[in-house]
Amino acid sequence: MESILQINKLLIKHFGIPKRQNPLPDPLDTLIATILSQNTNDNNSYKAFNNLKNAFADWGEAADARRSTIEKLIKVAGLAPAKSKAIKNLLVDLKAKYGKLSLDFLNGLSNEETLTKLITYDGVGVKTASCVLLFAMNKNVCPVDTHVHRTTNRIGIVNEKTPDKTFWALNSNFPDGIAHSFHTNLILLGREICKPTNPGCGVCPLKKVCKFEPKNFEMKNAKPNKRILLLDNIGI
Numbered sequence: 001m002e003s004i005l006q007i008n009k010l011l012i013k014h015f016g017i018p019k020r021q022n023p024l025p026d027p028l029d030t031l032i033a034t035i036l037s038q039n040t041n042d043n044n045s046y047k048a049f050n051n052l053k054n055a056f057a058d059w060g061e062a063a064d065a066r067r068s069t070i071e072k073l074i075k076v077a078g079l080a081p082a083k084s085k086a087i088k089n090l091l092v093d094l095k096a097k098y099g100k101l102s103l104d105f106l107n108g109l110s111n112e113e114t115l116t117k118l119i120t121y122d123g124v125g126v127k128t129a130s131c132v133l134l135f136a137m138n139k140n141v142c143p144v145d146t147h148v149h150r151t152t153n154r155i156g157i158v159n160e161k162t163p164d165k166t167f168w169a170l171n172s173n174f175p176d177g178i179a180h181s182f183h184t185n186l187i188l189l190g191r192e193i194c195k196p197t198n199p200g201c202g203v204c205p206l207k208k209v210c211k212f213e214p215k216n217f218e219m220k221n222a223k224p225n226k227r228i229l230l231l232d233n234i235g236i
């Protein structure tokens with residue numbers, strides 16, 4: 001396995017240290033934003049999240065709203081029927097079980113316990129739950145989306161067939177304190193350089209350590225992606 005620390009250093013040299021939201025976003029906001037972000041881009045999920053926040057005084061009001069109202073508000077993010085159902089069910093369940101719209105019940109739990117609790121909700125998988133841990137609870141957990149799955153497997157850090165398997169393999173022995181920069185910079189790498197087809201190996205900061213073969217040297221310049229990531233810009 002290539003050293004995650006070494007890869008992280010090379011990524012930081014190329015992309016810099018990603019900024020974090022300060023103060024960190026609320027965990028429930030983060031969970032809802034991550035549900036909205038599934039299968040769409042950050043611009044659309046950002047709009048959908050703001051539509052929800054602007055339409056209701058608080059999540060309690062959203063819990064009492066019709067599912068169809070939520071569906072209309074989040075249409076821009078796609079899969080609105082399923083996402084509105086997941087959000088409505090989550091809010092109603094939190095209100096019924098804990099009497100308040102918050103994820104405070106997760107405080108004091110281990111990362112594994114938090115993941116186990118969150119993935120019991122419809123529409124919340126390992127990736128979504130791990131985003132709450134990293135972005136809102138400041139845990140050293142590296143969520144694995146399609147970019148992180150593709151890049152870590154190409155580089156040779158893991159050898160797994162699915163994002164969830166990559167998540168467990170990657171996080172089984174993850175170095176302290178670098179999950180946010182590593183995760184965020186791998187997303188930038190995947191968006192700008194290590195694309196699904198025709199990766200830009202010639203302009204890649206990892207070309208000397210990456211195990212992927214055959215490398216592709218067609219790309220001459222990497223186009224910087226809009227470097228705004230939804231989960232570091234919730235409510236901003």
Ligand code: SF4
Nearest residue numbers: 194199201204210212
């Ligand atoms: S060298 Fe090529 S395959 Fe490896 S990470 Fe860079 S772009 Fe991806």
